[in-house]
Amino acid sequence: MEVRVSNVRKEFDRFPALRDVSLDIKSGELIALLGPSGSGKTTLLRLIAGLERPTRGTIFFGDEDASNRTIQERNVGFVFQHYALFRHMTVADNIGFGLKVRPSAKRPTRAEIRRRASELLDLVQLSGLEKRYPAQLSGGQRQRVALARAMAIEPRVLLLDEPFGALDAQVRRELRRWLREIHDATGHTTIFVTHDQEEALELADRVVVMSQGRIEQIGTADEVYDTPNSPFVYGFIGESSSLPVKVEDGQVWIADRPIGLAAPELTDGEATLYFRPHDIELLDECNGCIAGTVAASRRVAGTRRVELEIGGGRERVEIELPVGHPAAQKSRVAFRPKRWKVFPKVVE
């Protein structure tokens, strides 16, 4: 099922939680809504589910305008951050609930519901736990049951709100891989909300980066990581270094020296240069480079992070060097970012 969000705005008590958001999701895609808290990602998910109504804009399921459909009519599977399992029902009853409450014409028989529940339990690798109560399960198991329950109604879209947020790191990684497998096996269009970039980049076909009620960038993990399109995405995803620069004559300058980066499409003026600490080349001679003195150096896993003072100590940037690299020992290092972007200074 394709899902199309078109110019949606949502206000709570006149405070905008989403401002004019548009998003196209292809059938069978696994999409991550990624952003810090307050970015509107959960609001967007709840709007798609029908748990909230948009203040303005339209949500399409396929070609059908679903904006005024109730959550029941939309037939979506929703997995809640804190599972929201019915604690007085067994695992099997939880999974069968969506089938049991169907109008009698469309309701499967008791035996059929039971069969379907244990089939789904097999799928989420919890066979044999039919008779348990939610309180008798671990967090990871509860989340699997919640997913099985959501899938039992054969939803058109699967929506997950911070599905692994309440779990510890180990279980999280395991469930992440497992969710990908389930998605590939069942082919549901799936949208999940997360604030964990690692989770989003590893799991999703495409990542929607959100901030302050707006979509900053939509793209594959490679696209949003390698070519961030805004200072926010640079700062939020992965690590980045930034330096205040000046653009003049299509060149990027630091203080009174050009640093060998051409920016012909930018207008002259104050700007900020962004690059990834590992995406640099070290230079022996400096004709157009960023040069600085080593202020601090620390070992990070397989590499070394070096903090450089640029331009007499006013600014500091971090770059990454191989551990054994001789430049790491030198007091003066010259480099040039390989992949970078310059954003004009925003006048506030």
Next chain:
Amino acid sequence: MADPELYPADAYHEHASLAVTERPLARAGLMFVAFAFLAIFLLLPLVVVFEQAFSRGIGAFLEAINEHDTIAAIKLTLLVAVISVPLNLVFGVAAAWAIAKFEFKGKAFLTTLIDLPFSVSPVISGLVYVLLFGASSLLGPWLKMHGIVILFAVPGIVLATVFVTFPFVARELIPLMQEQGTGDEEAALSLGANGWQTFWHVTLPNIKWGLLYGVLLCNARAMGEFGAVSVVSGHIRGMTNTMPLHVEILYNEYNAVGAFAVASVLAGLALVTLVLKTLLELRYGAEIAATRGH
């Protein structure tokens, strides 16, 4: 939940519980004070009630009970409870639902309103009904014209009882429902359940123990209410006297055995309620703990 026995292997909790545990002497002292207080102020009066009721033997007791006016009072009390408790069950659930699960203007006002019967003296509540439905009130002539009798009759007694016992169910449910939030309901709706199915299969099972407590307390008060009922009842013997009112009349007539016999029946009804509650707690203790959040 903080019971240290639940975490036998957890050294941290053992330390924590040791640190906050009083010395044996202090513990014994506290327990003595609590038990002595309960014995003097609660248990002793109860014993006296039964002792007085049976002071002239079981025959006199049965005779006092088996009197026409007394039986009428018992019947009326049960009737009032049977009408007002279900009403407050419905009102209480509706009010708690509205307050705990929705955001709306005037919510704080509604919460205060629910507490009103607790904060106002029952006598005043009764007087309000007299002002509303009395012969000299605005509604009085209209009611008289249509032959509707509210004051000094069963409807007035029921209304006064409903008013006084309204907060019990709502007060019990509001914190419980607020704590549980709307997650379960949203999950049920997303699975295709309609509003009624959601309430019946999800909300009600989640609140059933709180609801039961509220109903039991409401029932105990409905049977025992004196002040408000006294104002609106008119004290017509064998007609509009509930058990508490009947006890007072008998007592004022120096019929000690009669008064205490009826009082002991009333106390017995309350005790049955309490025993029922305790039994349920013993039987379903684990489930109650589970539905109070895991």
